[in-house]
Amino acid sequence: MRIDPAIEALRENAALQHRAQAELERIKADWLIEPRTAAMLRALERYDRGARLADCPPLAALVAETDVARSHIDALTGAMIEGLRENPLGHVPFRHRYGDGLAVLQLAQSGRATLSLMLYAPPESEAPPASVCFTDGERHEICLAGAAEARRVSAKEGQRNRAELTCKTIRIAAGTRLSFAGLRETKLVDRVEGRLVLLRLARQAAAPRPSVEYRLSDGALLHRAAGACDESRRELMLALLGAMQREDAVPAIARLVRTGSDSLRWQALRECLALDSAAGFRELSQLARDAADPLHGPACALRTELLAGYPQLAAAEGEHRPCRA
Structure with missing residues (x-):
């Protein structure tokens, strides 16, 4: 060389x-x-x-x-x-x-x-x-x-x-x-x-x-x-937690479903569903019930699709233990 x-x-x-x-x-x-x-x-x-x-x-x-x-x-x-x-x-x-x-x-x-x-x-x-x-x-x-x-x-x-x-x-x-x-x-x-x-x-x-x-x-x-760098960092952190299968982070991720921009909330919902289907489905159902939420339409469509493929998720709304469906 x-x-x-x-x-x-x-x-x-x-x-x-x-x-x-x-x-x-x-x-x-x-x-x-x-x-x-x-x-x-x-x-x-x-x-x-x-x-x-x-x-x-x-x-x-x-x-x-x-x-x-x-x-x-x-x-x-x-x-x-x-x-x-x-x-x-x-x-x-x-x-x-x-x-x-x-x-x-x-x-x-x-x-x-x-x-x-x-x-x-x-x-x-x-x-x-x-x-x-x-x-x-x-x-x-x-x-x-x-x-x-x-x-x-x-x-x-x-x-x-x-x-x-x-x-x-x-x-x-x-x-x-x-x-x-x-x-x-x-x-x-x-x-x-x-x-x-x-x-x-x-x-x-x-x-x-x-x-x-x-x-x-x-x-x-x-x-x-994401339009803001801070939001991009949050989305990357969510993806990392999901890739690491950090089930202990589910409560914190679930809180992000309720606040922030629509794109960040939807990303948090996806990671929550992947880590703990029961917790994620409960968050999804809350979005689907709120007609004033900007994510109401997509949430309803996803909830219907998931229930068609995994009917057992209907019982998960009242449960509070991890579900890996």
Whole structure:
């Protein structure tokens, strides 16, 4: 196996790597304490607390005026690129990700508000998008460089598990501004001319509804996910408890069936049924009896289905011992 001399040097002397990383961290710190960056961060905190964008001038200017945005971002990227040129094995000290033609660099965050730099490139896959995703929040974007053909997609609830999708073709170029509000608006980038660089300001809803993904061809619902990170963590914990067969956790899981979002409650019910059928069926029956509960319909359907396959569950409603039916 061949090991590059630069990497070999870092292996032999860890201080070199520490110095390289310290230099990139210094560049970030210098940018953060610049007066205009500090003003932007204070505005981001107000925006996170619910202030209107118009009441946060440093932020509003970033996503409204191309020259303001470019000068602010160039101050960081210019210094960071020079730092990487001198320390090519350093790690950019910002949260970032890349996948199939989209790179995201998160510049700042305050609670549910984030400011990110986004770069679109021609994806490795040439197949056109087959689906579109919607998240609950508001987003404001300004194009700093490049151009692309895109679609503005709006979703209107139709029949159950289906949406009516409306697409409008748009062209994005330097200076283009876009805003999306709520869970029913987003964009799809179809064709990038070289590279497309956007600055995005986003704020998640205070109580975000689940994110959804629809098939473009017919609006069919393909996927639904928790809108809040905390809820996603709870769903993962529920799945883990179920996989570990932690029957001792059934009382705590049953309590989650009664509180929280509909998706979290339904997940808790599923895990409760799997761990203790009697306890889970009692929770299911309570949901089915409450006509005002949003889960009343699905609960009634599932209860009927379970009773048809396992009639012995009818007796479990009055029992309080574990049942592994």
